[in-house]
Amino acid sequence: MSTSAALADAARAAARAEGRETFVLNLGPQHPATHGVLRLKLTMDGEYIARAEPVCGYIHRMHEKMGENRTWAQFLPNTSRIDYLSAMHYTHAYVAAVERAAQLEVPRRAEFVRVITSELNRISSHLVWFGAFLLDLGGFTPLLYAFDDREKILDLLERITGARLTYCYYRFGGLYNDVDAEFLRGARDFVRYLRPRLDMYRELVTENIIFRKRLEGIGVADAELCRRYGATGPVLRGAGVAYDVRRAEPYAVYPELDFKIPTHPRGDSLARYLVRMEEMEQSLRIIEQALDLIPEGPFRSKVPKVLKLPPGDTCFAVEAARGRFMVRIVSDGRDIPYRVKLRTPSFSNLSLFEEASRGMLLADALAFLGSLDLVIPDIDR
Amino acid sequence: MKTPLRELWTGFRSLLTGMRVTLTQFFKPPVTVPYPYATLPIPERYRGHIELVRDPETGMSLCVACKSCEKACPSGCIVVEGIKREGDKKKSPTVFTVDFTRCSLCGSCVEVCPTEALRFSRRYNLAGTDREAYFLDLLKRLQAQAASTPTPATKA
Numbered sequence: 001m002s003t004s005a006a007l008a009d010a011a012r013a014a015a016r017a018e019g020r021e022t023f024v025l026n027l028g029p030q031h032p033a034t035h036g037v038l039r040l041k042l043t044m045d046g047e048y049i050a051r052a053e054p055v056c057g058y059i060h061r062m063h064e065k066m067g068e069n070r071t072w073a074q075f076l077p078n079t080s081r082i083d084y085l086s087a088m089h090y091t092h093a094y095v096a097a098v099e100r101a102a103q104l105e106v107p108r109r110a111e112f113v114r115v116i117t118s119e120l121n122r123i124s125s126h127l128v129w130f131g132a133f134l135l136d137l138g139g140f141t142p143l144l145y146a147f148d149d150r151e152k153i154l155d156l157l158e159r160i161t162g163a164r165l166t167y168c169y170y171r172f173g174g175l176y177n178d179v180d181a182e183f184l185r186g187a188r189d190f191v192r193y194l195r196p197r198l199d200m201y202r203e204l205v206t207e208n209i210i211f212r213k214r215l216e217g218i219g220v221a222d223a224e225l226c227r228r229y230g231a232t233g234p235v236l237r238g239a240g241v242a243y244d245v246r247r248a249e250p251y252a253v254y255p256e257l258d259f260k261i262p263t264h265p266r267g268d269s270l271a272r273y274l275v276r277m278e279e280m281e282q283s284l285r286i287i288e289q290a291l292d293l294i295p296e297g298p299f300r301s302k303v304p305k306v307l308k309l310p311p312g313d314t315c316f317a318v319e320a321a322r323g324r325f326m327v328r329i330v331s332d333g334r335d336i337p338y339r340v341k342l343r344t345p346s347f348s349n350l351s352l353f354e355e356a357s358r359g360m361l362l363a364d365a366l367a368f369l370g371s372l373d374l375v376i377p378d379i380d381r
Numbered sequence: 382m383k384t385p386l387r388e389l390w391t392g393f394r395s396l397l398t399g400m401r402v403t404l405t406q407f408f409k410p411p412v413t414v415p416y417p418y419a420t421l422p423i424p425e426r427y428r429g430h431i432e433l434v435r436d437p438e439t440g441m442s443l444c445v446a447c448k449s450c451e452k453a454c455p456s457g458c459i460v461v462e463g464i465k466r467e468g469d470k471k472k473s474p475t476v477f478t479v480d481f482t483r484c485s486l487c488g489s490c491v492e493v494c495p496t497e498a499l500r501f502s503r504r505y506n507l508a509g510t511d512r513e514a515y516f517l518d519l520l521k522r523l524q525a526q527a528a529s530t531p532t533p534a535t536k537a
């Protein structure tokens with residue numbers, strides 16, 4: 001036996017004698033509660049977590065590298081596959097970054113359609129989270145209700161984009177194709193449909209005593225912790241900070257629309273839950289206003305067939321369903337990107353888990369993990 | 382003493398709410414469709430795998446084998462070869478295959494085609510036991526479609 005192994009054995013024996021023996025528990029990469037191939041290496045002290053080490057990379061697909069060997073337009077399909085639940089926002093950030101670099105005009109109608117579809121996408125993303133989160137907590141029924149509602153959004157978006165998840169709907173200088181009156185009517189009907197459903201969820205889930213007791217005070221991530229790890233989106237707003245890219249760095253037609261940034265000061269899992277539920281209501285408000293304001297007109301401006309960006313460095317951030325998503329593109333003047341950097345929110349939101357989960361019960365940590373709303377391909381990208 | 386009582390009341394109310402929601406749902410029509418006995422309509426713009434469009438007059442493909450789609454495809458899954466046949470003004474394709482296993486259904490090929498010779502099929506229930514089933518020969522598919530729905534020209 002080597003000396004290091006002997007030392008480790010001795011250390012373990014000492015720990016056992018003192019009653020602070022730990023063991024390693026693997027959570028994932030195939031575990032229903034991690035919602036994807038995330039692996040958590042948990043060092044457990046009985047039922048309590050001594051250390052949780054996230055192991056990423058199981059679904060790494062080199063999106064950034066792929067950007068470097070295809071034309072600007074050919075990267076578009078990738079943007080809807082990074083965070084597959086919030087595809088519209090990701091495409092939005094990328095096309096807007098290219099538009100900023102190439103100084104392309106976007107018609108007003110297209111900007112409104114982008115806002116409407118993005119907000120619909122945000123609601124559908126939150127609905128998936130809502131259902132899956134409750135599933136983690138042991139409530140099966142809300143998932144079915146949430147998916148029923150989400151189905152309506154998918155049907156709407158499928159009618160205009162042709163896809164149900166990987167929309168790839170925005171183009172440089174506009175949209176892939178125009179929306180029709182039936183879509184606009186459908187969107188309005190959906191707003192009217194979802195409002196009472198959200199009330200039902202409030203009664204059924206938010207006010208449920210088991211649910212509240214399960215989440216109150218669990219997984220506290222305060223503003224300082226969020227700041228250190230760069231957490232954004234509902235995680236940061238659940239810690240009481242009213243940071244929303246749509247207001248902090250306004251883009252599209254968001255400055256013209258009236259909506260609130262929901263915040264909750266407590267920073268626990270329940271606060272994050274409440275923020276997302278309120279966000280859905282705010283998204284409905286945004287959709288309603290955008291539907292009132294949407295003008296007629298072209299949906300796409302003229303864009304050169306072979307797009308070459310001037311040399312330079314451009315960033316663009318959007319508020320995706322999980323937080324701040326930023327694209328940085330570097331061009332050296334060719335028709336192929338020199339660098340595409342993706343700043344994804346789930347990665348930062350996961351990073352704080354290690355520190356915040358120390359000393360938590362395993363079952364509580366799973367509730368905490370669910371409340372962070374992680375999408376694993378978004379972490380690994 | 383007060384708090385446990387209030388909790389008991391809230392818990393009881395939560396229970397009743399749950400039962401009420403379930404009971405109302407019980408009398409609503411089902412939201413699911415018993416596939417495969419019934420199917421949902423596939424929307425007009427549905428992006429299935431690509432297929433060639435027939436010229437309504439000649440019944441031939443509109444493709445002029447310019448290879449724009451081959452170049453535009455981010456995944457490199459299209460292969461087009463074409464020749465200029467005797468007496469024709471334009472080239473016509475002799476080979477047109479798509480490796481559907483690599484296609485991301487992005488639509489770049491459809492958008493870039495100068496003659497609008499490509500469109501999305503609305504085939505969605507794809508399942509197969511081998512990889513070869515997804516190496517699609519679009520010219521063959523076009524011929525099969527022509528055989529089943531003849532245009533005025535092919536009928537004559």
Ligand code: SF4
Binds near residue numbers: 454
């Ligand atoms: S849809 Fe996209 S990936 Fe598929 S064949 Fe066309 S260009 Fe290639």
Ligand code: SF4
Binds near residue numbers: 443445446447493497
């Ligand atoms: S772009 Fe159109 S015309 Fe050109 S090869 Fe492809 S299908 Fe044929």
